Amino acid sequence: MSTTHVRPGEGRHHRMIDGDHVAKATVRDPGGTFEVFEVVAPAAPPAPPHVSPWSGVLYLLEGRVSALVDGDRHDLEPGGLVVVPAGAPATFEVLGDGARFLAITSGDGAGRFFADFARSVPLDRPVEEAMAAIVSVTGRHGVALAGG
DSSP states (O other), X not given: OOOOOOOTTOSEEEEETTEXXXXXXXXXXXXXXXXXXXXXXESOOOOOOEEOSSOEEEEEXXXXXXXXXXXXXXXXXXXXXXXXXTTOOEEEEEEEEEEEEEEEEESSHHHHHHHXXXXXXXXXXXXXXXXXXXXXXXXXXXXXXXXX
């Protein structure tokens, strides 16, 4: 493993319906693999609850967020975090004008999912109109809409 240094504003941007997911690093070492993202999320309706094959940590840097994880609501302020286990239905809602948080995910699948989603799902359409594209992308990456 080698050192990774990423300056503010750097990273690969994946603009999605729930915010800009900026890939900061993928770390692979003998102890495992994880990815780090900075997410800048506007005030908007939350994405539908979904189940991912990777675990994740949401660490809030700015704003307020309400995270729904496995049916439990967790209200976060800066410095708060919530761990989302793999296989747990989850989504988040920004409370206020916007939020910025770190998302750290196990494995290396979230980055591929975010990149495919950003390429495939139009941002200029309501979620209902983009649902066919959303279902296609989620299916390719082992992500499922909760209850679906």
